Amino acid sequence: MSANKRAPVLVIGLGRFGSSVAQTLEKMGHEVLAADSDEGLVKEHAGILTQVIEADCTEKNCLEKLGAGSFDTAIVAIGSQIEASLLAVLALVDLGVPNIWAKANNEGHAKILERTGAHHVVFPEQRMGEQVAHLVNERLLDFISFGDEFAIARLKAPEPIVGLPLVTSQCRKRFDVTVIGVKRPGEDFIHAVPDTLILPDDELVVSGRIAKLEAFAAAQAG
Numbered sequence: 001m002s003a004n005k006r007a008p009v010l011v012i013g014l015g016r017f018g019s020s021v022a023q024t025l026e027k028m029g030h031e032v033l034a035a036d037s038d039e040g041l042v043k044e045h046a047g048i049l050t051q052v053i054e055a056d057c058t059e060k061n062c063l064e065k066l067g068a069g070s071f072d073t074a075i076v077a078i079g080s081q082i083e084a085s086l087l088a089v090l091a092l093v094d095l096g097v098p099n100i101w102a103k104a105n106n107e108g109h110a111k112i113l114e115r116t117g118a119h120h121v122v123f124p125e126q127r128m129g130e131q132v133a134h135l136v137n138e139r140l141l142d143f144i145s146f147g148d149e150f151a152i153a154r155l156k157a158p159e160p161i162v163g164l165p166l167v168t169s170q171c172r173k174r175f176d177v178t179v180i181g182v183k184r185p186g187e188d189f190i191h192a193v194p195d196t197l198i199l200p201d202d203e204l205v206v207s208g209r210i211a212k213l214e215a216f217a218a219a220q221a222g
Contacts, residue, residue: 006030010066010074010097012057012088014041017103017124018077022049035066058087060094069095076102076118082109086116093117139217141203151210152180157202158219167194175216177208 008031011022022034026049035055036042042054055062057076068074074097078085085102092100093116102118104110110121142154161169171179179192183203190196198204206213 007072008033010068010071011035011077012074013077013085013103014038014045014052015077015080018075019045019048021075021077026050033066033071058084058091060091063088063091063095068092068097071097073097073099073101076100078103080105082112085109086112089113089116089118139214145210149209149211150207151213152205152207153213153217154183154203154205155213155217157198157200157204158216160219161198162200162202164198165194166192166196166198169198171206171216175208175219176212177206177216179204179206181205 006029009025011018011025011032011034014022014034014036018034018036022032022045025032031051032049033051033053034045034049035053035057036045037054037056039054042052045052053066055066057063057066057068063069068091074092076085076088076092078088082105085104089100089102099120100118101120101122102113104113104121104123105125106123110123113121140153140155143151144153145151160174161171166179171177179196181189181191181204182196182198183189183205184199185201189205192204206216208216
């Protein structure tokens with residue numbers, strides 16, 4: 001495999017989640033084989049994705065014909081049809097796929113997927129709901145939670161640290177957060193160092209506990 005070519009991925013299900021994952025993987029350089037039993041969805045994605053096929057991936061024989069056993073990673077994005085998602089995961093397990101991701105609708109669905117053999121279970125709606133909730137107040141411009149109250153956020157430079165180098169603003173000591181990088185209008189992202197001077201229009205990439213990040217984003221000059 002070329003050094004610039006990433007490992008191929010099988011994506012089963014072309015709803016909003018599966019479609020988004022497949023398109024993103026292709027943009028990242030992965031070879032993607034996308035499959036769905038809905039003829040309309042397959043036709044819709046034929047001009048978007050490189051390889052799309054109409055197939056019932058709840059059947060082991062069908063997956064064998066697609067060569068699913070040769071993939072190191074498969075993503076089962078059939079969240080709304082619980083039985084279909086379980087059957088697809090079970091078939092992938094039987095074929096020995098070593099890295100199976102599956103979309104779940106709720107905790108019960110997730111537990112069954114895990115017991116069936118899924119290695120990773122995701123809750124895209126729940127994660128998006130959490131992200132939107134934190135973005136609604138407009139203090140955070142972007143937000144990625146890691147599920148343990150820790151997150152990385154993009155936010156406007158708070159007033160108390162504008163005009164100061166990071167070493168002087170003492171973000172870790174005063175706010176218990178870490179400034180990772182800085183993005184200025186019209187300039188490339190730069191990694192933050194102690195001497196980085198924070199300007200009024202700067203956007204910061206910051207890590208820390210969610211509550212600390214929100215307090216930092218809301219801080220006003222005293």
